Amino acid sequence: MATTMEEPVTRRDFIHIAATAFAGVGAAAALWPVISQMNPDASALSLASIELDLAPIQEGQGITVMWRGKPIFVRNRSAEEIKAAQDVPMAELKDPEARIMEGAAMPATDAARTKPGHEQWLVMVGICTHLGCIPKGQRSGEAKGDYGGWFCPCHGSAYDTSGRIRSGPAPRNLDIPPYEFVSDTKIKIG
Amino acid sequence: MAHESTYQPKTGFTRWMDSRLPIIRMAHETILDYPTPRNLTYMWTFGGILAFCLGVQILTGIVLAMHYAPNTAVAFDSIEHLMRDVNYGWLMRYTHAVGASMFFVAVYLHMFRGLYYGSYKAPREVLWILGVLIFLAMIATAFMGYSLVWGQMSFWAVTVITNLFSSLDTIIDGLGTTLVQWIWGGFAVDNATLNRLFSLHYLLPFVIAGLVGLHIWALHVPGNNNPTGVDLRDVNREAVPFHPYYTTKDGFALVVFAILFAYFVFYVPNYLGHADNYVEANPLQTPPHIVPEWYFLPFYAILRAIPSKLGGVIAMFGAIAVLFLVPWLDTSKVRSTRYRPLYRYFFWMLVISCLALGYLGAKSPEGGYLIAGRLFTAYYFLHFLVIMPVVGIIETPKPQPRSIAESVLGPSARGGGQVPHPVPAAAEKR
Numbered sequence: 360m361a362t363t364m365e366e367p368v369t370r371r372d373f374i375h376i377a378a379t380a381f382a383g384v385g386a387a388a389a390l391w392p393v394i395s396q397m398n399p400d401a402s403a404l405s406l407a408s409i410e411l412d413l414a415p416i417q418e419g420q421g422i423t424v425m426w427r428g429k430p431i432f433v434r435n436r437s438a439e440e441i442k443a444a445q446d447v448p449m450a451e452l453k454d455p456e457a458r459i460m461e462g463a464a465m466p467a468t469d470a471a472r473t474k475p476g477h478e479q480w481l482v483m484v485g486i487c488t489h490l491g492c493i494p495k496g497q498r499s500g501e502a503k504g505d506y507g508g509w510f511c512p513c514h515g516s517a518y519d520t521s522g523r524i525r526s527g528p529a530p531r532n533l534d535i536p537p538y539e540f541v542s543d544t545k546i547k548i549g
Numbered sequence: 550m551a552h553e554s555t556y557q558p559k560t561g562f563t564r565w566m567d568s569r570l571p572i573i574r575m576a577h578e579t580i581l582d583y584p585t586p587r588n589l590t591y592m593w594t595f596g597g598i599l600a601f602c603l604g605v606q607i608l609t610g611i612v613l614a615m616h617y618a619p620n621t622a623v624a625f626d627s628i629e630h631l632m633r634d635v636n637y638g639w640l641m642r643y644t645h646a647v648g649a650s651m652f653f654v655a656v657y658l659h660m661f662r663g664l665y666y667g668s669y670k671a672p673r674e675v676l677w678i679l680g681v682l683i684f685l686a687m688i689a690t691a692f693m694g695y696s697l698v699w700g701q702m703s704f705w706a707v708t709v710i711t712n713l714f715s716s717l718d719t720i721i722d723g724l725g726t727t728l729v730q731w732i733w734g735g736f737a738v739d740n741a742t743l744n745r746l747f748s749l750h751y752l753l754p755f756v757i758a759g760l761v762g763l764h765i766w767a768l769h770v771p772g773n774n775n776p777t778g779v780d781l782r783d784v785n786r787e788a789v790p791f792h793p794y795y796t797t798k799d800g801f802a803l804v805v806f807a808i809l810f811a812y813f814v815f816y817v818p819n820y821l822g823h824a825d826n827y828v829e830a831n832p833l834q835t836p837p838h839i840v841p842e843w844y845f846l847p848f849y850a851i852l853r854a855i856p857s858k859l860g861g862v863i864a865m866f867g868a869i870a871v872l873f874l875v876p877w878l879d880t881s882k883v884r885s886t887r888y889r890p891l892y893r894y895f896f897w898m899l900v901i902s903c904l905a906l907g908y909l910g911a912k913s914p915e916g917g918y919l920i921a922g923r924l925f926t927a928y929y930f931l932h933f934l935v936i937m938p939v940v941g942i943i944e945t946p947k948p949q950p951r952s953i954a955e956s957v958l959g960p961s962a963r964g965g966g967q968v969p970h971p972v973p974a975a976a977e978k979r
Binding site for chain 2 (some may be wrong): 403423425430440473491493530
């Protein structure tokens with residue numbers, strides 16, 4: 360038997376392994392703060408919520424506001440835009456998921472991406488889900504892409520009037536941030 | 550190349566030093582005793598040129614950091630202040646910015662030289678791998694440095710490139726987003742991001758300097774490859790001391806290189822940059838065209854050639870990762886492409902592909918540009934993963950010279966040292 364040739368396990372072997380393991384765990388524990396300090400800090404995490412008055416926004420007009428350092432697209436959609444968004448068959452969507460931030464997963468119907476009774480208002484994070492550019496289409500006169508919603512100039516992703524990805528390299532629909540109507544003409548984002 | 554030390558300390562101080570810290574001996578062995586093949590061409594001068602580039606970048610960079618403020622509120626303005634108010638600030642900044650481009654010109658020529666002459670083959674695999682690591686560190690450093698300007702291109706380049714990591718979300722949900730927010734230190738590219746990019750941009754050049762030390766060490770063990778790819782056998786007939794022969798040759802090449810460098814710095818300092826980077830970063834407006842600096846364009850073209858977010862990212866990083874495997878992918882027994890009649894064509898196809906990808910990386914990825922981008926991306930990977938292993942097996946190489954001496958002095962020099970030297974040994978190098 361080969362094992363009989365080996366030296367027996369001694370107390371010293373045990374101490375070597377135990378000491379090395381202890382030093383390893385200690386080094387990893389000491390490293391953790393150095394890694395963790397790079398995460399978003401308390402000031403970034405403090406979820407500043409913003410209130411927005413919708414009254415001045417005309418039908419067909421869109422505005423962009425900042426929330427958590429990200430642009431938020433708010434669009435007062437026209438009747439045709441709402442109808443176009445509602446009439447899209449689910450099978451045509453590249454991403455069938457509604458993408459409600461901090462919300463449950465549900466199918467990407469136009470109803471799921473808006474609030475009941477406020478269908479003309481579309482509120483989204485205005486960041487292309489491909490590589491983070493800001494899609495065009497908020498201002499009048501800007502290219503809105505083949506689906507009448509938004510068009511990302513960086514790599515050509517086109518979104519429909521519900522902010523859903525329809526063509527191009529972006530993998531997901533534009534995110535819907537957490538928001539609620541405090542009154543008929545006022546929303547609170549965050 | 551293992552070689553005897555001929556160092557003889559002559560003064561009391563050098564003798565005292567030699568028995569305590571033999572650093573003068575080390576310098577002597579590295580520069581004077583190091584035998585260098587006598588047939589090296591100007592393609593072998595880029596190592597010295599690259600060391601010069603690194604020195605210029607570190608020197609000008611330290612100066613720039615004395616005037617730059619890594620805070621989103623003032624970063625852009627501090628650079629304009631540097632350009633207009635600081636004595637010679639414009640010179641330091643243009644030298645640093647053009648210097649990054651010149652660094653990449655030299656490193657690409659250096660890398661293609663290595664590929665053409667098989668400088669990655671045994672026993673130089675570790676030397677090659679260290680080189681690829683240096684290249685990776687250069688890419689990271691250049692990218693971070695560009696972001697510090699905090700112009701529109703800086704900001705959106707950081708946004709697009711850091712967002713690449715969010716593609717990991719398709720593997721484990723949330724992993725990519727968590728990683729990207731960890732890189733940013735927030736929910737968007739902002740002040741925290743700029744601060745850490747500055748810190749790392751200052752650190753990495755010294756990491757590169759350390760890697761360069763290892764690269765030179767790994768070079769001096771097997772010694773230089775040479776245009777024939779044949780091993781150095783007879784040090785007396787086939788090699789010359791590094792100094793003065795190659796210090797002079799490298800010095801001349803460096804002067805020519807410096808003329809080109811100076812042309813860009815003094816006449817067209819912004820030619821290689823992008824006008825949009827003179828517009829301050831605006832997180833609410835993406836420029837119509839986001840293009841990286843020219844030296845990243847081939848990789849950018851590969852990223853966009855793949856119609857999938859994760860796939861594009863994998864291909865882009867794979868394009869660099871495949872270089873680590875080159876010593877084992879090349880199955881040929883012959884080092885130098887001079888004696889490889891078939892591989893030669895594929896080598897130049899690779900060069901053309903890289904240049905074409907560089908051109909396409911600056912174009913909008915649609916129509917014919919996209920198709921061409923896909924074809925050249927396919928060739929890039931086929932070259933390394935299929936052509937290199939297969940051609941090495943099926944190709945019949947041309948006869949190689951038996952020695953460096955034969956290739957330099959003609960066939961009469963065959964048979965070791967009996968043949969009378971047709972030329973005085975070392976002086977008549979070329």
